[in-house]
Amino acid sequence: MGYWKLLFFAFHILTSFHGLCNGQPDFRAHVCGDNGTTSMYESNKNTLLSSVAPNIGRNGFYNSSVGQNSDRVNAIALCRGDVELDICRSCVNDSTHKLVQLCPNYHGAIGWYDKCMLRFSNYTIFHQLDIGPERSLFSLNNVSDSDVPQFNQALRLMLDRLREKAKSGDSLRKFASERTSGPAFQTIYALSQCTPDLSDIQCYDCLDGAAKAIPYCCNGRQGGRVLRPSCNLRFETERFYNETPATPQPPPGKDSSTTRTVIIIVVPIVISVILIIMFICIFQRKRKHRKPTAKIETMDEISSIETLRYDFGAIRIATDNFSDSNQLGQGGFGVVYKGTLPNGKEIAVKRLSRDSGQGEQEFKNEVLLVVKLQHKNLVRLLGFSLEGTEKLLVYEFMPNASLDHFLFGMKYP
Template identity: 50%
Template sequence: MQTDDLLAFLEDKASCRSNGNYNRNSAYGANLDTTLSSLSANIGNDGFYSASTGQGADRVNAIALCRGDLQLNACRECVQKAGVDLVDDCPVQKEGFLLNELCTLRYSNDAIYGTLASLGVYGTWYYEGNVMSPEQFQEDLRKLLEDLRGRAAAGSSTWKVAWNVIGPDYQKIFGLVQCTPDLSSEDCTSCLNSAISYIPESYDGNTGCLLVFPSCNLHFKTRLFYNETRLQELEFVPSPPGKKMGSTTQTIVITVVVVVVCLIVAVSAIIFLRKRKKQKPTEIPQTTDEISTVESLQYAFSTIKAATNDFSDHNKLGQGGFGTVYKGELPNSLEIAVKRLSKDSGQGDIEFKNEVLLLAKLQHRNLVRLLGFALEGMEKLLVYEFVQNASLDHFIFDSVRHAYLDWDIRYKIIGGIARGILYLHEDSRLKIIHRDLKASNILLDNEMRPKIADFGMARLFRQDESYGNTSHVVGT
C-alpha cells in the first residue's frame, strides 16, 4: 500500500462493524454502558483491561489497551473518552473499535479476548529532517523492528511491550511496539508483521511512523518520544490484584505481620530440619574438581557477548557483590541473564567452579536454573534462565510495586522460598547452605513464583552434618 493511500485510509479513527444492531434502551445498550465504564474505572498500571457483561445475545465483551508508557490517570482518561466517542460514532452497531495514539478500545457481542483483530489501522508518518545515510537508516530500522517484534511477542500474559534505540549518535532511531497481552506469541508476531508491512521497503524521506491496530501498535522516530522511566517501572510489575491496600497504616501493619510470619516460618523450618532423621552420608565433591564435569554447558564467549549487545548498559539488570548482571538473547530467541564476574570481585576460579558445579546439579522449580557458562582469559560468565519480574527487593522497597504483594502472592512467595530451602538442606543429592539469602537474591518469575539465586557463597555439607565452621564471614 502506498503512503498516500495509507494516509487517506487513516483519517477515520473509529470503525463500526456489521455484526448486528441494537437499540440504545435495550439490555445490550445497558450492558455496553456498564462494560465501558468498567474499563476506564478498573484499568491498571499495566494499561490493559478486559471486561464482559450480560449473557447470550446481550453479552458485551470489551478490551482496552493504553500505550505502554502512559501514566495511569492519563490512561483512564483516554479510555473513558474513547468509550464516549465510540458510542457516538457507532450508536447502533454491536461491534466497533476506536484507535488513537494513546489508547485503543474494542467491543463486540462475540468473544474477542485472545483473538487477533486483523482489520483496521490508524496512523501517520513523520518527517523530522533529512538523515545522513538513508541506506543505513533503513537497515537500522529493519534490525530495530525485528528485535522489538521478537521481544514483545515473547512477553508475558500481562505485558507485551518492547522498546529500544539503535544507530550512531548522529542518526538514532527510537522504537516502541506493543501487543494486547491476551494474544499468543504467534498472534502478536502476526499483528506486528502486518504493521511492519505498511512501512515502505525503501527510504522515501519519512523519519518516523505511528501505526495503531486493534491488537497491536508500532511507533518509531528519530528522537526520544516515549517515557523510558515509566516503561522500566512497569516492565517487571505483574497485573495488580483486584483490590489494593488502602492506607499507609494498613501497609505498615501488613509489612510487620509478614516479617513476623517469615521469622516464625524460618525458625520452625530450622527446628524441623535439625530434628529430622538424618539420611545416609553423601560424599562431598571438591570445589577444585575440574570444570570439565560441566563442559557440555559451556558457551562461546563471543556468543554471550553478542547476546548482551557487548554488555551494553541498556541490557544491564543489576549489580551484585561479584559482578554485573545483563539481559541477553541467544540466536534461538531464548532470553538469558548473564552474570559477568568482576575481575577484582574476590570470586576466583574456586568460587566460580563452586557455583557452576552446584547449580549444574540442582533441579528445582524454586531455584534459578543455570544454563551454562563462558570463560575467556580473565572473563568469567554465568548464564542463567531469565526471570522476568526481577528480585523481591524491587517489590518490598518500592512505593508503587509493594502494593502488588497481596496476601495470596506473599503466601506463595514464602512457601516457594521454604520449599527451595528444604530442597537445598534435605532433598537434593547435596546438602547445601546458601549463606547469603536475602530479598535481592530471590527472583520472581512471570507468575510471581520465587527462585533462589546467587550461590557464590554456598557451602556444602555431608548429609549427617548439622553444623560447620567457616574461615571468614560471608553473607549480608
C-alpha cells in the first residue's frame, strides 16, 4: 500500500509541474454573487474549494458540499469533455484561486476558462437547471457578408445534432463535438456540453436556449460561445478541441510492408507477455511451497471480513433506494448517500462506480486492510455490501466532516 501511496503523491507532483509548464489557463469570464458572508461560511468555502481539484475523476466532473444550514457551501466543477485529467485538475485548481481572489466574502461565484468551469453557492445547485448568469463571447473575425446565410445554416444544423448527442450522454458525461463544411471552403468546429447531473430534458433545454442566443451575440462572426452555469457551447473556424484521429488506410501496393511492420511490433509484445505470465506462475508456485499456512491465514481473513458485511437490501432501505434527496455528493469514484439504519444510526454510503475494475475478493481485501488501518482522525469505515456488480462502502456519518473524507476513503483507478 505504501508503494501505491508514493505513486499517487508523485502523480500530484507531476500534475503541478505539468500546469506550470503549460502556463496558466485562459480565464474568460466570471460573475460574483451576493457578499456579506460569515467566518464559518468562509472556512467551509475554503475547505470545500481546496478539495475540488484533487477529487475530480476521469469524467471531469465533481460536486460536493460542506457545512450546515446557512453556512452550507455547494460547489460544482466541470472540465471540457476532451481535456486530459491532469490538465483538468490544473485548470480547476487555478480557477479556485482566481475566484477566491476576485470574489472575496461572496456567497457565490462562477468562473469560466477555456477548459473548465467552477462555481460555488450557498443555495442548492445539484441536479438543477441554471441558465443564468449567462455570458457570451465572439471572435473579432467576420464571415463575408455573402457567406453569412450559408454559414448560419450550416452552424444551426450542426448545433442541433450536437444538442441531441450531448443530452443523450450518461450520468458521467454529456459532451459532443463535431465539424462540418461551411461556405468558401471553410470548416466549422463546434462543441456542446452540459453538467452530467442534469436530466436529458434539462440538458436539451439548456443547450437549446444557448443556441438561440447565438444570433444575438455572434451573428456573422467566425467564432463564438455561450456560457451558462449548467451548459455551454462554442464554435470556431479553427479546431480548438482534441480529436481522436481516424486510423489511416494503408497506401495501395504496400500490404506486405504493413504486414511486416505489424509482425515486428506484435511478436515481441506477445513473447514479453508470455514470459511475464510464466514468471508469475513460477513465483506463485514457489511461494505456495514456502508458505503452507497461507491458505489458513486467508480463510481467517475471509471469516473476519464477513462480519463487516451489511445486507444490501437494508442499505437500499436506509438510503431510500439511493434517492437523489439523500445524495451528499459525487466524484470520479462514486456517489455518496446519507442513510439511517433501523436502530437510528446515521451512515454515509459510498456507491462505487461499476467500472472500478475490482473483483469481489480484491474488494474485500481492500476493505479489510482499511479497517485495520483505522485512525481517530479518519472517518470510521463500518463495513461493506455486495450484490452483483454493486459495491458499497458504509461509513460512520459525521455531519461536520468534509465529503472528501468519504470520497477519498478508498481509491479506485
